Amino acid sequence: MGKVIVFRIITGNFRDGFPISLEIAEDNVDGITHPFVAIGGKLPPNPILENLYRNWQQSYRHLGMQMRLGASKTQITNISYESAITECKYKAEELRKRLLNWYNSQVYEFAQIREKLFSELNKNESARILVQTEEASLRLLPWHLFFESFLETYPQAEVALSPINYGNINLPKCHRKSIRILGILGSSEGIDIETDKQTIASLPDAEPHFLISPNINEVTEYLYQQEWDLLFFAGHSSSQNKTGQIKINSQDSISINELKNALTKAVQKGLRLAIFNSCDGLELARALEELHLPQVIVMREMVPDKIAQAFLKQFLTTFSQGESLYLAVREAREKLQPLEKDFPCATWLPVICQNPATLPLTWHNLHNLDFYPNLKRNPTSISIPNNLDRVVLLKGIGKATVVVEYNNLTNIKADVLVNPDDIYISMAGRVSAALLEIGGKVIKEEIERRIPQELGKVTITTAGNLAAENIFHAVVIDYEKPEETNVNLIQKITRRCLELAEIYEVKKIAFPALAIGGTLLSPEKCAVAMIIEIVKYLGGNTSLEKVTIALLDEGKGGREDLIRRFYTKVSDFLDMYQQMETRRELLLDLERIYRSLRMESAVNLILRYQAQLDSITRQWTEEMLGVNLSEVIEQKSVYENAYENSLAKISKNVKQEERRVSIQNDIDLNQSFNTDAAAVWEKIQAAENEEEIREILTSLQGDIDSLAWINDRFELDIASIEAKLKKVKDILSSQLIELKQGQKVLHEELVNWHGEGVLENKTSGEERVISFKSYPKLELLVSEEDLPSEYRTEKVSYSAKKKELKNAGEKGIDISKWAKIDPNLKVKFGFKSKN
Helix, strand or coil: CCEEEEEEECCCECCCEEEEEEEEEECCHHHCCCCCEEEEEEECCCCCHHHHHHHHHHHHHCCCCCECCCCCCCCCCHHHHHHHHHHHHHHHHHHHHHHHHHHCCCCHHHHHHHHHHHHHCCCCCCEEEEEEECCHHHHCCCHHHHCHHHHHHCCCEEEEEECCCCCCCCCCCCCCCCEEEEEEECCCCCCCCHHHHHHHHCCCCEEEEEEECCCHHHHHHHHHHCCCCEEEEECEEEEECCEEEEECCCCCEEEHHHHHHHHHHHHHCCCCEEEEECCCCHHHHHHHHCCCCCEEEEECCCCEHHHHHHHHHHHHHHHHCCCCHHHHHHHHHHCCHHHHHCCCCHHHCEEEEECCCCCCCCHHHHCCCCCCCCCCCCHHHCCCCCCCCCEEEEEEECCEEEEEEEEEHHHCCCCEEEEEEECCCCCCCHHHHHHHHHHCHHHHHHHHHHCCCCCCCEEEEECCCCCCCEEEEEEEECCCCHHHCCHHHHHHHHHHHHHHHHHCCCCEEEEECCCCCCCCCCHHHHHHHHHHHHHHHHCCCCCCCEEEEEEECCCCCCCHHHHHHHHHHHHHHHHHHHHHHHHHHHHHHHHHHHHHCCCHHHHHHHHHHHHHHHHHHHHHHHHHHCCCHHHCCCCCCCCCHHHHHHHHHHHHHHHHHHHHHHHHHHHHHCCCCCHHHHHHHHHHHHCCCHHHHHHHHHCCCCCHHHHHHHHHHHHHHHHHHHHHHHHHHHHHHHHHHHHHHHHHHHHHHHHHHHHHCCCCEEECCEEEEEEEEEECCEEECCCHHHCCHHHECCCCCCCECHHHHHHHHHCCCCCCCCEEECCCCEEEEEEEEEC
């Protein structure tokens, strides 16, 4: 599962700049609306860029090549043609450099966006960048040049255009064994579209139907009457007067709006992809976006006939062999580069237009193969042993090992232990308290210098007397915002801990069960969020040797069921993962055998099976993340029917236990008034120390009912006082905010009045004027432990030498990766006499 990056630009212009927002999410349907990273910024002004694009466009359109635009080829001499190509390449390079400089701008409002992109992604994972805008001038830009350095670093990334306003269509599930393609072959005047037809006709598992030079009634009838997976057009097209037009025969041109109803019906029946292998297609794409078509591929500018043929053949070959649509487009686009000697800027032309509400396609998504491995398991294969203090699960992932132990984290032999804590790192939880008890107060003293922290941050301290070298304190909960502890946060924290372990050359790291019992997340979701990231990380290039999950803590009671549910989900995931890997290895072996025998048809079949297995794995993973124990009985999964029954039994037992506890609490809270206990309670309230309380309680001689009644009184009074404290705190906080707002207004007015010169007055014969003192504020952008060594001390605390950072900035050294100086000067007011 890769990442989707939404680069949203709603307003702005080249003269003043463009406010932007960046969102990063896991690449799934909910990822767009539930990003785990969201940050605002601004693209700086770039007034010359629009003119540079127009200059390039003008030189490109006057090259005189035979284009799929419907115009006849301009007759030019060899000398003028070479000169035109040289001029076009020169203007293209000017535009490219301007876009690169725009991306590499050191203006903080955009630099923070750029740094966030690089800090949140893994180089080995796929990434889709959706440039989401309705601004026509921005949609014209070749955004792959703007993101050039990013694309070089992330070889599995590609850029697409996306609308601001979009909607989701519930596409019907396809059960056809072949992909149904409607190919519209329009006017072929001066171009060769027969090659396009042959390319489409040779696709595996495809059922193409071609309309050759049709009229509008034929096109409409076929879109209405039949179901299509892919729509293809080859011929002449243009975007005149902001309206996309396709020339369907030698005489007639039609717009997408003229086919609106028919295309809407086709989308509702399952149309998932449209390819317009023709010129100037951005307005075609815009019109199709309004119909919520999932994906469209067009050419952003006039396209030479030879380039259109080369791109189509390469893209469909790669796409039909199982590659994702994005990577197939990137590969086909980049393979046009050798042709740029004679056809400048060929790699600029293909562009994806994506509906953000839908997932990107793969070839096997367009139809339903018969290959479905038997993924049902026997739940009895998972056994939870009675002896809890030992290893209960061990799996090899890549070159590393995942171990699950029913053991206390403090007993685990690892280089690093992970401590889940709150934003104040109070170390008051069960796991934290156990680590603190054995590790010693040095841990607490060290951590107190670094609070508070933000959700998702990981702070490193020594481990004191523990056998480990360090503790990673992971912030998993903000008690004032418990809803923010979600699956994305647990995934982010798990991944961050693993990455830090890699940076510090750690070989062994041990986690507890993160965020179970004290948050709104179910133990199943916590388990899957953690194990997904662990498996994904260990499956890449890593020096980690062992990741342990410890399932006990020093607390007594109340968590056994949560721990069992967490363990069962981890075990279930790893068991299923191993089954998937076994099938994957088998398919790889078969692929090697068939390749050695040059059995191409068998190889293609295996490639489709591999792609199908990847799809099943993704579906299953997403389903695992969506598990809700309270609804598990009603959810029917082809992958987990057997396991679901065991969860239902657990759910039933949990509900029965909750009901028993609830009834007992009702009895306790509503028991008859006990006069002896009430008298004892009055004495306890008047007691002055612990000894007096103990003596008073002794008088009850172990009367459990009276003791329970008194305990309830304690809890009720504590809750009442805590509520009052919170109310007082809220009142004081509100007053504090009002005072600060008032002071801010005063300061703003003083600045304005000082600028207008209205503050000057005379008192006792002396003139007094307001004076200003300004000072910059340094703000760190990274955790202190991530600062370069020259900007920190070698003490255990790793406290940043802010003075050195400030001096470096004043000397012109770029410190933007680690710190920034607040451009808003804080104004200090004071009055001085002026004689």
